[in-house]
Amino acid sequence: MFNLFKKAFFFQAGIGISANTFLLLLHIFKLHLEHRPKPTDVTSSHLAFVHIVNLLIEVILVSSELFESPHFGNDFKCKALLSLSRVMRGLSICTTCLLSMLQAITISPSTSWLARFKNKSTNDIFYILFFLWFLSLSFSSNLIIYAVSSSNRNQTNLIILTKYCSLSPMSYIIKGLFVTLTISGDVSFVGIMLLSSAYMVIFLSRHQRRSQHLHSTSLSPRASPEKRATQTILLLVSIFVVIYWVDLIISIFSILLWAYDPVLLGSQRLVANVYVTVSPLVLLSSDKRIINIFQNLRQKVHQLLID
Structure with missing residues (x-):
């Protein structure tokens, strides 16, 4: 069972890293050609980069378990890898949220209050992404302090996170504070x-009824790409929300066990990386400009x- 999970993970990680790298390179190519890149392109590039780093960290953690690395287990490596992994997870949530908000702003009519944000420059997106990095780093600061090597047998009541890394005991106040911050942020x-997705669904439904009223079987050429992009973001958000809740349930069971269970942790790792792997494939398959490039x-x- 252990080897089966490892093979499935490396297959999943290979697809995810390849797809996200390809998506990132294509967006960098587009950003280089376009004088005024779209904020959604910058955000999609950032999402692909975050997912690449996330998968690479997971590969390092799984490889250390697979080859029984005797030199992996030390506090510094655990603090660095687990903190960075948590930061990437937080950035994945934040960036997906930002992407859905940007698409809601893009399709909003000129009479909507969201229209005032349409003329924001691309530089504003970089400021927002910088803020999201700061936010994710803040929410992950507890791992820098409390992540330790599981080889520290002199400590009791360690919370096992991976085969070689654990969380050292902390006071109920500190634990409650970070759990509250993490859950409230997520x-x-x-x-x-969900709110931005609901707005986009309502907008598309109204637009569809208006088109049917005008006896039109399709949207205008300008609206068609927007509808396709909106449907893509809605699909991404749907996949993310489902995977998030499944991952959360498995995480709760894992924490309650307070022991290293390779099957449970392997299942959690595979589930958690489904969105990371699928999201670039969805974005690649629905982007008309990328299809035109091919x-x-x-x-x-x-x-x-x-010739």
Whole structure:
């Protein structure tokens, strides 16, 4: 069972790293060509980068368990890897939330109060992303203090996080403070995702009824890409919310056991990385501009072969 989880994880991580790297490179290429890149492109690039780092950290952790690395277990490595992993997880939530908000702003009509945010420059997105990094680092600061190597057998009541890393005991006040901050932050971002998604669903429904009233079977050429992008973001948010709650349930069982269970932790790792792996594939398959790039490259290659 242990080897099965490891094989499934490395297969999943290989797909996720490849897809996110490809998505990031394509967006960097587009950002280089466009004088005024869209805020959603910058945000999608950031999401791909976060997911790449997240998967690389998971690969390091799993590899250390797979090869029984005797030199992995020390406090510094545990603090660094677990803290960075938690930061990436927080940034994944924040960036997905930001992406859904940006799409809601993009499709909002000029009469909506959201329209005032449409003319914001791309530089504002970088300031927002910087703030999200600061927020995620703040929420993960407890791991820098309390993450220790599981080889520290002189401490009791360690909370096992991985085979080699654990959380040292902390007071109920400190534990309650960080749990409250983490849960409230996650609930807030997930709540904003759901609100923005509900707004987009209502907008698309109204637009669809208006189109049917005008006896039109399709949207205008300008609205069609917006509808496609909106449906993509709605799909991403739906996948994220489902995976988030499944991961949360497994995490609660794992914490309650207070012991290293390779099957439970392996299941949690696979579930947690589903969104990280699927999200770039969804974005790649629905972006018309990326599809056009492939079509143009294929035409050029075909033309070179003919010549």
